[in-house]
Amino acid sequence: MNRTASIKDVANHASVAVGTVSNVLNYPDRVSERTKERVLRAIDELGFVRNDAARQLRAGHSRTIGLIVLDVGNPFFTSVVRAAEDAAALQGSAVLLGDSGHDAGREANYIDLFQEQRVQGLLISPVGDVTERLDLLRERGVPTVLVDRLADEEKFSSVAVDDDAGGYLAARHLLDTGRRRLAFVGGSTSIRQVADRLQGARRAVKEEPDATLEVLVSEGMTVLAGRSVGNTLVERNREDLPDGIFCANDLLALGIMQSLTMTHTLRIPEDIALIGYDDIDFAVSAVVPLSSIRQPTEALGRTAIELLAEEVEAQHPRHRAVIFTPELVVRQSTGTPSAN
Amino acid sequence: MNRTASIKDVANHASVAVGTVSNVLNYPDRVSERTKERVLRAIDELGFVRNDAARQLRAGHSRTIGLIVLDVGNPFFTSVVRAAEDAAALQGSAVLLGDSGHDAGREANYIDLFQEQRVQGLLISPVGDVTERLDLLRERGVPTVLVDRLADEEKFSSVAVDDDAGGYLAARHLLDTGRRRLAFVGGSTSIRQVADRLQGARRAVKEEPDATLEVLVSEGMTVLAGRSVGNTLVERNREDLPDGIFCANDLLALGIMQSLTMTHTLRIPEDIALIGYDDIDFAVSAVVPLSSIRQPTEALGRTAIELLAEEVEAQHPRHRAVIFTPELVVRQSTGTPSAN
DNA sequence: GTGCATCTTTGAATCGTTTCATTGTTACGA
DNA sequence: TCGTAACAATGAAACGATTCAAAGATGCAC
Numbered sequence: 213m214n215r216t217a218s219i220k221d222v223a224n225h226a227s228v229a230v231g232t233v234s235n236v237l238n239y240p241d242r243v244s245e246r247t248k249e250r251v252l253r254a255i256d257e258l259g260f261v262r263n264d265a266a267r268q269l270r271a272g273h274s275r276t277i278g279l280i281v282l283d284v285g286n287p288f289f290t291s292v293v294r295a296a297e298d299a300a301a302l303q304g305s306a307v308l309l310g311d312s313g314h315d316a317g318r319e320a321n322y323i324d325l326f327q328e329q330r331v332q333g334l335l336i337s338p339v340g341d342v343t344e345r346l347d348l349l350r351e352r353g354v355p356t357v358l359v360d361r362l363a364d365e366e367k368f369s370s371v372a373v374d375d376d377a378g379g380y381l382a383a384r385h386l387l388d389t390g391r392r393r394l395a396f397v398g399g400s401t402s403i404r405q406v407a408d409r410l411q412g413a414r415r416a417v418k419e420e421p422d423a424t425l426e427v428l429v430s431e432g433m434t435v436l437a438g439r440s441v442g443n444t445l446v447e448r449n450r451e452d453l454p455d456g457i458f459c460a461n462d463l464l465a466l467g468i469m470q471s472l473t474m475t476h477t478l479r480i481p482e483d484i485a486l487i488g489y490d491d492i493d494f495a496v497s498a499v500v501p502l503s504s505i506r507q508p509t510e511a512l513g514r515t516a517i518e519l520l521a522e523e524v525e526a527q528h529p530r531h532r533a534v535i536f537t538p539e540l541v542v543r544q545s546t547g548t549p550s551a552n
Numbered sequence: 553m554n555r556t557a558s559i560k561d562v563a564n565h566a567s568v569a570v571g572t573v574s575n576v577l578n579y580p581d582r583v584s585e586r587t588k589e590r591v592l593r594a595i596d597e598l599g600f601v602r603n604d605a606a607r608q609l610r611a612g613h614s615r616t617i618g619l620i621v622l623d624v625g626n627p628f629f630t631s632v633v634r635a636a637e638d639a640a641a642l643q644g645s646a647v648l649l650g651d652s653g654h655d656a657g658r659e660a661n662y663i664d665l666f667q668e669q670r671v672q673g674l675l676i677s678p679v680g681d682v683t684e685r686l687d688l689l690r691e692r693g694v695p696t697v698l699v700d701r702l703a704d705e706e707k708f709s710s711v712a713v714d715d716d717a718g719g720y721l722a723a724r725h726l727l728d729t730g731r732r733r734l735a736f737v738g739g740s741t742s743i744r745q746v747a748d749r750l751q752g753a754r755r756a757v758k759e760e761p762d763a764t765l766e767v768l769v770s771e772g773m774t775v776l777a778g779r780s781v782g783n784t785l786v787e788r789n790r791e792d793l794p795d796g797i798f799c800a801n802d803l804l805a806l807g808i809m810q811s812l813t814m815t816h817t818l819r820i821p822e823d824i825a826l827i828g829y830d831d832i833d834f835a836v837s838a839v840v841p842l843s844s845i846r847q848p849t850e851a852l853g854r855t856a857i858e859l860l861a862e863e864v865e866a867q868h869p870r871h872r873a874v875i876f877t878p879e880l881v882v883r884q885s886t887g888t889p890s891a892n
Numbered sequence: 893g894t895g896c897a898t899c900t901t902t903g904a905a906t907c908g909t910t911t912c913a914t915t916g917t918t919a920c921g922a
Numbered sequence: 923t924c925g926t927a928a929c930a931a932t933g934a935a936a937c938g939a940t941t942c943a944a945a946g947a948t949g950c951a952c
Contacts, residue, residue, distance in 0.1 A: 216670075216692065218938055229902045234940055244900065259692050264668040265605040265614070266938035269907050274605070284649075285630035293624070293651065297658075306665050309624075309649045311633065318637075325646050328604040330556075352556065352599055435837035470839050474813070494834065497775035499810050558908055569932045574910055584930060606908035609937050893952105900947070906940085915932070922924085 217258035226254035237262070268330065277520065278326035280310040280319060280336045281359070287492055288509055289337065292359065295513025296335060303521060305332060312339055320345065327354060333520040335359050355523035357516050362533060369519040369531040371512050375405050378505045378538040379412025382458045382487050385503070385540055387420050389547075391456030391485055395426045397441055397468065398460030399433045406433075406460045409489060413458055426454060430464055438467020446475045455484055456546075462488035462495050465502055469545070473499055485546040501543035508536045557598035566594035577602065608670065617860060618666035620650040620659060620676045621699070627832055628849055629677065632699065635853025636675060643861060645672060652679055660685065667694060673860040675699050695863035697856050702873060709859040709871040711852050715745050718845045718878040719752025722798045722827050725843070725880055727760050729887075731796030731825055735766045737781055737808065738800030739773045746773075746800045749829065753798055766794060770804055778807020786815045795824055796886075802828035802835050805842055809885070813839050825886040841883035848876045 223230045228247060235242045236251040243251070254260075268274040277300055281289040297307045308331065310322035316339045323345060326334060333355035338346065349356050350367060358370035386394055396413050398406040410427065417425040430437040438459065445453065445468070459465035465488030472478045472486075480486050480500045488495060491506035515534050523529045563570045568587060575582045576591045583591070594600075608614040617640055621629040637647045648671065650662035656679045663685060666674060673695035678686065689696050690707060698710035726734055736753050738746040750767065757765040770777040778799065785793060785808070799805035805828030812818045812826075820826050820840045828835060831846035855874050863869045 219940095220938075230939080231903065231941080232901060235901085238940075242900075247900080259688075261664075261667045261692065263609070263670060263938055265609040265670060266907090267940075269603070269605040269609055269909085269938080270940045272907070284624045284633065285627055287625055290625035290651075294653065297651070301661070306661075309651070311637070311649070313634065321641070321646075324601075327601050328607075330603060330605060348599075352601065435834070439837070467837070474839060476816070494775070497779070497807070499814060559910095560908075570909080571911080571933065572931055575931085578910075582930075587931080603908050606937090607910075609908080609939090610910045612937070895952090896950090898947100898949080900945100902945070903942100905942095907938105909937090911934100911936085913932100913934100915930100917930070918928085920926090920928105 216263075217260045218263070219260070221258055222251065222254045222260050225258055226250045272330075273332055274330050275304065276306045276308050276329065276331050277517070278308050278310065278322070278329070278331040278334045278336075280312055280322050280326075280334070280338075282312055282314050282337050282339065284309070284311040288360075288490065288507060291509035292513040292516075295510040296517050297513075299514040299517035303517070314339055316340065323349065327352070332524055333357070335516045335520060337361060355520055355529070357519045357523065359512065359516050362535075363531075365531050365533050367531065369523060369529075370533045371516045371519065372533070372535050373507045373512065374535050374537050375408035376412035376415070378489060378507070379409035379414075379458070380416045381412070381538065381540045382409070382489065382505050383413035383416035383425070384419075385542070385546060386456035386458060386485055386487060387416060387423055389456075389485060391454075392420070392423045393426070393454045394423060394456045394458065395428055395454035396458050396460070397428045397430055397438070397464050399430055399437070401429075409458075409460050433461050433464055435463045435467040435470070438464035438469075439471045440467075442468035442471025446471060446477060453478070453484065457484060457486050459486070459488045462490045462492045462502060462504055464488065465504075465545075466494060466498055469498060469500060469502065480545050481547045487546050491541050495541075496543065498545070500545045503543045503546040504541050506539045506541050508538065511536055556603075557600045558603070559600070561598055562591065562594045562600050565598055566590045612670075613672055614670050615644065616646050616648050616669065616671050617857070618648050618650065618662070618669070618671040618674045618676075619699075620652055620662050620666075620674070620678075622652055622654050622677050622679065624649070624651040628700075628830065628847060631849035632853040632856075635850040636857050637853075639854040639857035643857070654679055656680065663689065667692070672864055673697070675856045675860060677701060695860055695869070697859045697863065699852065699856050702875075703871075705871050705873050707871065709863060709869075710873045711856045711859065712873070712875050713847045713852065714875050714877050715748030716752035716755070718829060718847070719749035719754075719798070720756045721752070721878065721880045722749070722829065722845050723753035723756035723765070724759075725882070725886060726796035726798060726825055726827060727756060727763055729796075729825060731794075732760070732763045733766070733794045734763060734796045734798065735768055735794035736798050736800070737768045737770055737778070737804050739770055739777070741769075749798075749800050773801050773804055775803045775807040775810070778804035778809075779811045780807075782808035782811025786811060786817060793818070793824065797824060797826050799826070799828045802830045802832045802842060802844055804828065805844075805885075806834060806838055809838055809840060809842065820885050821887045827886050831881050835881075836883065838885070840885045843883045843886040844881050846879045846881050848878065851876055 219230050219233050222233050300307045312319035319339045335357050337359040358368050362372050363370040396410050401407040417423045430441050487503040489505045491504040495502040495504045559570050559573045562573050640647045652659035659679045675697050677699040698708050702712050703710040736750050741747040757763045770781050827843040829845045831844040835842040835844045
């Protein structure tokens, strides 16, 4: 197996200098048509492919951006990744994707790997408290943008979604469609997202003097957890039931929907309206299509890349925190009771 | 911002030769304790990080493996990726992940990018018919292993799952639990996976003289497609109904489950048993936990890396095709009728 | 034909690491 | 004290692309 051709081989094969081959690749205008043609033919015949290592060694930096997410399987991140890749491609960079899987060790490995690769910068959705590790990156001069996490604006730029606003949107929607006895279902409020969404819901409920908000804590944020909450609800007396439920994510909502529709004593949305959070694929194809709060993941990914570009270009980086507002998606599960 | 320190800076700072620093990093045994200590201190003080570009320029190849999947959001691939990353880490390589999103253009971009990066090899789950592009890779001497797709064994190694066996498993299980009037639900049989699973099911049904298999073609392979198939079923006369349904994926099965449980005229599994394919997360938390066929994704990812290592090491690569057999996961949706 | 401006092409130097032949050092037995 | 083996440290060369000052070619006006 012959090793891959280098620019020198191409130069020999086309009987020109190496500098000329380089010019054909990087500054085609500087080269005459005749030579350009000859060089391109040589490149083709030898199957030459640029060696990026040599290129970036000379350049001092790569054309890649590192992106570390908590879980590529999570549709939220999948969508962010797509958008980031597309935005990076527009500015001629490629994205190296790392999946930490919520594991600090894996995350550390990727940070090291990307640093050795001399990525232009790093987008990261960090595992827990990584301030220490990230500070190190900052010292080393690796431009970094935090994704889906707010940061000390002195130190980092960041993009995030306003969960408080999302919670407000959801609760406000339930109130607007006439519900007054609301319930919030979520896992532990020690999860920042859950706490914020609840806080936003509280804010909305306070706007209506006759509205109440009950908080139900679930065991985790899964379909099964939702179903077990739902099962406790169906056992209640009719008059003790909420008439609108806001779940901290769609899985919980789907679980509750399962238990309510299975028993057939309570109808959605006539007796109880239900709204989730995240707008996962399954929301639209649930037995009763689920209303939800959609996060602007495309904007997140795109903006993260843009902020990173700012960091790279600026000499004295002014960090910025960009916060997006999520969007209400109305489906049948919160249809106005009167409308049915 | 001062540029990152090089091995030379470290050498100066520690008053040793560059070769010594390199030895500390790569062959610690060759260096005396005293010097090693001094060098490590210098590395720490200067915040030195290896420049991988220079390293791989010298070495002629990188320590990374390219992995291009059709859709990182698909749990099947997510799991394959995890396993591949872990297996690669064991042999000291890192995985560069690319998501083609079923788009040939994105796929091509990643192939080019990875080639320029001089990856050790490529694992790819190709979009459609990419034989041309892959042949080019082969000519260029980039070791390549196809994932989830069989390949001409003359040309490539590959790992895949035996869909025929999976179909057989599913149908055999329905037969073993006493069903005789089976139905297969799937999208177009022009999709290879669907055709193979159906073929396997047919094979099983032929083993029972009194068993029949009806084929229902759905519009796509989504929950909604499944629900619409389910709706046509509930309108049938009881005696025309199948007593066991095998769906080409879990989404279809969940859709059918929705329509059957909504109308409450047919019970799962008493009246109709239901089994899906893929064992997605939602299968276990369905209203009636869904039996399914699980694909050995971890083994796929691990083996793909191992086959690639074989290709890299062997001078005259003997290609191998490794085919895994999927696994039956029994849940309530196919509980034996007598048992209930 | 000469001078000058413009356009092409050249090739040595450079990036940061690893390699390896060479030189320097140490320890120990004769 | 000398010779020698074992161990440490050295530093120039090499990897392949880009850069850029300099040389060469071409065209045009006079």
